[in-house]
Amino acid sequence: MDIQKSLLHNPQFQFGAITFFAKQHKGDTCGSNGLPLTPNSITVYGRAQLLKIIENPYLCQYIDIIRGKHERTVVVSQYCGKPLTACLNTDNLNVDNIKKIAYQILKGLEELQKRNIVNRNLSTENVLLMEDNNIKVFNYGLYYMTGNGQYVAFPVMSVLYTAPEVYLSKPSSTYSHPKGDIWSLGIILAELVINKPLWNSLKLGQIIRKIMSLLTANGSVFERITREHNCYEKYSELPADLKDLINSCLTVYPSNRPSVQDLLKREIFNNIAPSPMKTKSKVCKPFQNFTIMEFYHWWQLAGGDVLLELKKQGLIRTSPPILSLPKAVLMDGNILGLERNFNLLYDPKVVLMPLDTLYRRFSHIPLSSYYPLIHINSDIIKKSEPPQYDASNLPLVIREKDPEYQFHRTILMRRLLHGYPFTRNLIIKESEKDIPPLLRGNIWAALLHVKGDYEKEYAKIDKTTPTPTDRQIEVDIPRCHQYNELLSSSVGHNKLKRILKAWVSKNSQYVYWQGLDSLTAPFLYLNFNDEAKAFACLSSFIPLYLHNFFLKDNAAVIQEYLAKFMQLISFHDPTLANHLHNINFIPELFAIPWFLTMFSHVFPLHKILHLWDKLILGDSSFPLHVGLSILTQLRETLLNSGFNECILLFSDLPEVDIEQCVTSSLKSYNITPRSITYRKHQNENEKNIENMDEMGITVQELNRERCPRIHFTDVVKLVNEEKAIIIDIRNPTQFSRYAVRGSLNIPFSSVTFGSPVLESIGPHGATLKNNTEKVVVVVGTEDTDLELFPKFLLECKVSRVCVLHGGFNVLLPVSPTILYTPNSPIL
Amino acid sequence: METTIAQNICLNLPLGFTEVEVNVSNDTNIEELIYILINDNKVPVYLEKECYKEIEKHLRDHVDNNYNLVTDKIIQDAKSNTIDVEEIIKEWEKMIREETAEFGEKVCASDEELFALAYHKLVHSPALETMLQLEHTYAQTIRHRVDERDRQIKSLSDIQTDEMTKAVDRLEDEDMNERKINEIAARHFEDHSFLRVQLTSELETLKEAQRREYREWIMQILEQNQAKGSLPTPKSSPLSPSLSTVMSFREPCGFDNDLQNLYLNEESFTIHLGSQLKQMHNIRVLTADVIDLCSINETCLEPTPQLLQTSLALYSNDLSGLVLLTDPVVGTWFTTGFSSICQRSTEFHFPHIEDQYEAINNVIKNHLKDGNSKLLQPGDFYITRHSNLPEVHVVFHMVTDDRLKSADINSRNAVILGLRSILKVACSYDITSLTIPLLLQYEMTEEMTVAWCTKRAELVFKCVKGFMIEMASWGGSDLKNLQFLLPRGLSHEVFQSLTAMLPSIFKVSNPLILKST
Incomplete structure (x- = not known):
């Protein structure tokens, strides 16, 4: 139990939140594209995403960015240990500790510098000392996420620790360099050596003046600081290497101040640098059961609410809006009589999030649940374990919100993903249940066969050279799922543009069609920090579901697709098909954007994700079933509408219940024989039915035939499973020679196609009328008319009608045969 | 750099x-x-x-x-x-x-905020009914006094008119001449002003006393509430008739015929904006007089439910706003009707309307001091806050001019752009219900033909729709309810043609039809 406790109660798995307001745009300015400016909080939100992927032992990990109302931004970040300020005035730190702290801060800074991030906020308060005497730097991304301070009104800095050249370059400057952070490190180390806060009693202005006065110091700045704090003896007693280190950090001229790399090379750190990890496997990355990201996700599901916590602990203060209204607003953009709202000021306070609820909620989970792939053979042990948590019968939206269920799912899926590609089959199996939202991006990538070297592949593609499609891409991007914060941020726009350009340049046989942006949006949303993966997913998604849809002349592909769609409607819902046929409301009029974007243009992101969860598991015919299920949901309205109403209805798709849509499309997908939805233009790799296109059904034929054709392999299967009613429309003589077992003979010539009533085909009419589940296969020969009879059945509202492709003769060579010789000819 | x-x-x-x-x-x-x-x-x-x-x-x-x-x-x-x-x-x-809060001034919550907190808490507690009754009785006293003032002034005017008529009639006589008539006129004017000032000042004093008493009472019951968890009844006060007498008159007042006739034509729609993620909004189009819309049914002995709404939402994040068209003078005669409605009861929360006007005037004067123009321009607006009007907390007084009467204004018109700024303020300050005059006119005039009305309504509908779409990206609160006001004189046919236009501009939500099967 202790191991389990330490798994969950990891001292590093603690987090806190800070909050600030982004600057409001002044007046009513528009962007260069004529569209309204993106609010600064969204820009900040987009920029901050990058910080979430920085993992370094000496940096607190960024976990979440939350955008509140009225330009508020909340940043959730790992926060473990105590700020170094708590160590001042105590005897906790000796010289070796200080050296180690210096080393670890430098390592953290090195990581930031690699990513072109300047900290600007380094202070004793923002360095957290953990119980194991290691440190983590906190709040290092504020300057970066606010675009070097330009999106916020307050200065991003720590007054005491800011380098003199930063002060001299004025508050409005956004110019910055990592060398400023080296100065801050110097001050921190000086503070630790002196063992008390510097210039504690001075006021704001005086502190800045003090720092500026250091400019004119002759000799060592550090020495001067120690003298001012009456502890010169500490300076003189200090080991030469540390003294030297602090002195070089506090060099006035940045040109003489050493860089992070220079400092890390110094001898002083020789004994501190940890020896490189021994025998780390090159193949496998180190594995954690779960990360702080998952931990935070569960915390949220278990009722954790960052905004509420901030409110409770007084960091979010609001006054009723009616009290702060301005007095007048003029056309020139001037707002008069607005009182300063002190609640908008920046408060660097960190609010720690209480974790007890989560601990309690998960306390009963046995250790074995953390290792779901370990199977236990012993019955005794098995019995002692509590039964598996089961929520699989609950609706998907509830499962996604259930902390315990998500715990099990995430742990399991993380395990399986770690074994990808060897575990792909298991991943597919588990994904059929559901996909945990937190890992969706990775799971999709696994389901879409994304290969290991996708990053390099992507890097090699030219995404910068201008192309003729750039203009269209530029126009489409600011209109693509802009209600989503990630996709509406400038970082998001840029990423989307790069992926689209990469796709265009990689697929020269295709052209950019409007809609490709919507198609990319879900992948980018899920892999926002991994453009390459988003691109890789898109690249394998398109050939699977939209093979050749993006050809310059895609008319043949689209027309075949839509004709198949219409046939599928006839197959499952004759009444609706007849109605649509009669009012001439053909799929060309509404379904092209559905299929061209795989519904990503008509649904909001959260619905697309659930839809695609299933889509990615199905083959290229699945979208047809989705289309069908949308129509089914709107069935009543459609049946009661004429052409004009239908057009109006689809000009803006009404709300569709997505869970119902997914279930019903899965249902129709599972009961439809594959050859029904077979298309000539589908991807070659997927064609596992031979001979189907030997006859070469043309689009004209497809459009004329209102019922789909079925391949004989499917017919054989259906007959063997007794799931088919075979209607043989050959003449009785032919029928008596050979016929399919159990087939009904309704000679074509015997039927009068007057009015669409089943009674007119004789006694078998009743059988068809009572049929609800079986597939009705019309079998004829090449000489018989194979259009008129199925059409008649359709008009009689017989569902599941299809025609055997190739006629009766294709059944002759089938072995074992399904044919027999009827004893006596039926009259 | x-x-x-x-x-x-x-x-x-x-x-x-x-x-x-x-x-x-x-x-x-x-x-x-x-x-x-x-x-x-x-x-x-x-x-x-x-x-x-x-x-x-x-x-x-x-x-x-x-x-x-x-x-x-x-x-x-x-x-x-x-x-x-x-x-x-x-x-x-x-x-x-x-x-930064670290080095900035340390500010405590202002009196205003404390009172807001107290009021908001109490109004969402069992004390609500008592509070509303008290407010109602205070208001009745004031209304009574206002009517009394108006009556006295009127009777003085009548007497004076009478006297003047007689004097003029006697002008031919010897003892009367023009000088004397002027003297009488001057005396009349003086008497009249004196009476008005005297009565108004009495009224003001009463209001001030009521306000003080009420605010003290609120703070007091909050304290007691926190201490005991029970609520004291307000003591009866000379400033208002005793509560018990009022409370005994418990007659349901509901919607009487008057109120129903108030809105001659009205129609509501649920619309949605956005192509993928759909945001729902309610739109209501009605013909009514803007003054009627914010006046209280005074015949009612009970507090009206509309005022309950006002009180509950006053310090919430769901405020109601109203666009009132006006001329460039702050607190102008143009809206005297509105001002007098505000004055018919005590404003317990915000400065009285005249004081608000004055404060606004000062701010504007200060700002315009340096510029060329001394006046507000069309599209500019000033904002007043109210707690004693039904269904309205915030009034946007937007400056308009005669150019609005013309048939060919476009989306770049100052008043239309002013509407955009109003929506922006609404978005930033959690005003989630807003009433807008659809034709940007209150009265029907000759030149407002059917074609004129249709064109104007289309313009306002379309522009407001555009602003609302834009609003979604501002990161404030969404406008939940939007009311479009039409002049009372509008014929039923025109009203119908205007509402018929709405579904073609906004996307009206499809009703969800539940089947009994």
Whole structure:
């Protein structure tokens, strides 16, 4: 139990939140594209995403960015240990500790510098000392996420620790360099050596003046600081290497101040640098059961609410809006009589999030649940374990919100993903249940066969050279799922543009069609920090579901697709098909954007994700079933509408219940024989039915035939499973020679196609009328008319009608045969 | 100075292979750049790593050198006092003080905020009914006094008119001449003003006393409420008739015929905006007089339910706003009707309407002092706050002019743009219900033909729709309810043609039809 406790109660798995307001745009300015400016909080939100992927032992990990109302931004970040300020005035730190702290801060800074991030906020308060005497730097991304301070009104800095050249370059400057952070490190180390806060009693202005006065110091700045704090003896007693280190950090001229790399090379750190990890496997990355990201996700599901916590602990203060209204607003953009709202000021306070609820909620989970792939053979042990948590019968939206269920799912899926590609089959199996939202991006990538070297592949593609499609891409991007914060941020726009350009340049046989942006949006949303993966997913998604849809002349592909769609409607819902046929409301009029974007243009992101969860598991015919299920949901309205109403209805798709849509499309997908939805233009790799296109059904034929054709392999299967009613429309003589077992003979010539009533085909009419589940296969020969009879059945509202492709003769060579010789000819 | 530094780097590739010039900036993805180089310049693949190092080093050196150069210079300047360090320090100090809570002024919650908190808490407690009753009785007293004042003034006017008529009739007589008539007129005017001032001032005093008493009472019951958890009844006060007498008259007043006739025509719609994520809004179109819309049914002995709504939402994040068209003078005669409605009961929360006007006037005067124009322009608006009107908390007084009567105004018209600013304020200050005059006129006039009305309604509908779509990205609160007001004189046919236009402009939600099966 202790191991389990330490798994969950990891001292590093603690987090806190800070909050600030982004600057409001002044007046009513528009962007260069004529569209309204993106609010600064969204820009900040987009920029901050990058910080979430920085993992370094000496940096607190960024976990979440939350955008509140009225330009508020909340940043959730790992926060473990105590700020170094708590160590001042105590005897906790000796010289070796200080050296180690210096080393670890430098390592953290090195990581930031690699990513072109300047900290600007380094202070004793923002360095957290953990119980194991290691440190983590906190709040290092504020300057970066606010675009070097330009999106916020307050200065991003720590007054005491800011380098003199930063002060001299004025508050409005956004110019910055990592060398400023080296100065801050110097001050921190000086503070630790002196063992008390510097210039504690001075006021704001005086502190800045003090720092500026250091400019004119002759000799060592550090020495001067120690003298001012009456502890010169500490300076003189200090080991030469540390003294030297602090002195070089506090060099006035940045040109003489050493860089992070220079400092890390110094001898002083020789004994501190940890020896490189021994025998780390090159193949496998180190594995954690779960990360702080998952931990935070569960915390949220278990009722954790960052905004509420901030409110409770007084960091979010609001006054009723009616009290702060301005007095007048003029056309020139001037707002008069607005009182300063002190609640908008920046408060660097960190609010720690209480974790007890989560601990309690998960306390009963046995250790074995953390290792779901370990199977236990012993019955005794098995019995002692509590039964598996089961929520699989609950609706998907509830499962996604259930902390315990998500715990099990995430742990399991993380395990399986770690074994990808060897575990792909298991991943597919588990994904059929559901996909945990937190890992969706990775799971999709696994389901879409994304290969290991996708990053390099992507890097090699030219995404910068201008192309003729750039203009269209530029126009489409600011209109693509802009209600989503990630996709509406400038970082998001840029990423989307790069992926689209990469796709265009990689697929020269295709052209950019409007809609490709919507198609990319879900992948980018899920892999926002991994453009390459988003691109890789898109690249394998398109050939699977939209093979050749993006050809310059895609008319043949689209027309075949839509004709198949219409046939599928006839197959499952004759009444609706007849109605649509009669009012001439053909799929060309509404379904092209559905299929061209795989519904990503008509649904909001959260619905697309659930839809695609299933889509990615199905083959290229699945979208047809989705289309069908949308129509089914709107069935009543459609049946009661004429052409004009239908057009109006689809000009803006009404709300569709997505869970119902997914279930019903899965249902129709599972009961439809594959050859029904077979298309000539589908991807070659997927064609596992031979001979189907030997006859070469043309689009004209497809459009004329209102019922789909079925391949004989499917017919054989259906007959063997007794799931088919075979209607043989050959003449009785032919029928008596050979016929399919159990087939009904309704000679074509015997039927009068007057009015669409089943009674007119004789006694078998009743059988068809009572049929609800079986597939009705019309079998004829090449000489018989194979259009008129199925059409008649359709008009009689017989569902599941299809025609055997190739006629009766294709059944002759089938072995074992399904044919027999009827004893006596039926009259 | 920018953070990104673009520069051309001359890349000398090892082995003397080739020499290329590349344009690099801070944001350049070096790895991708190299692949482009390899492609375009036929650089051998094995030089990839060296290229990377080379470019990275160049870039870093350049950034470093640039920083060193710039900062060394300013430090040198500071040392030699060629730049004013003190000035810079002051600038930093000011910014830090103004924008950070750590060094900024420590502010406690203002009286206004404390009272707001107390009121909001109590109004959402069982005390609500008592509070509303008390407010109602206070209001009745004031209304009574206002009517009494108006009656006295009127009777004085009548007497004076009478006297004047007689005097004029006697003008032919000897004892009467023009001088005397003027004297009478002057005396009348003086008496009249005196009476008015006297009565109004009495009224003001009463209101002030009521306000003080009420606010004290609120704070007091909050304290008691917190201490005991029970509520005291308000003591009866000379400022209002005793509660018990009022409470005994418990007659349901509900909607009587008057109120139903108030809105001659009205129709509601649920619409949605957005192509993928759909945001629902309610739209109501009605014909009514704007004054009727914010006046209280005074015949009612009970507090009206509309006022309950006002009180509950007053300090919430769901405020109601109203656009009132006016002329460039703050508190003008144009809206006297509105002002007098505000004055018919005590304003317990905000300054009285006249005081609000004055404060607004001062602010505007201060601002316009430097500019050329002394007056507000069309599209400008000022804002007043109210707690004693039904269903309205915030009134946007928007300045208009006669040009609005013309048939050809377009979406760039100042008043239309003013509407956009109003929506922006609404969005920033949680005003989630808003009433807008659809034709931007209150009265039907000759030139307002059917074509004129249709054109105007279409323009306002479309512009407001555009602003609402824009609003979604502002990150404030959404407008939940939007009311479009039409003049009372509008015929039923025109009303219907205007509402018929709405579904073609806004996307009306499809009703969800539940089947009994």
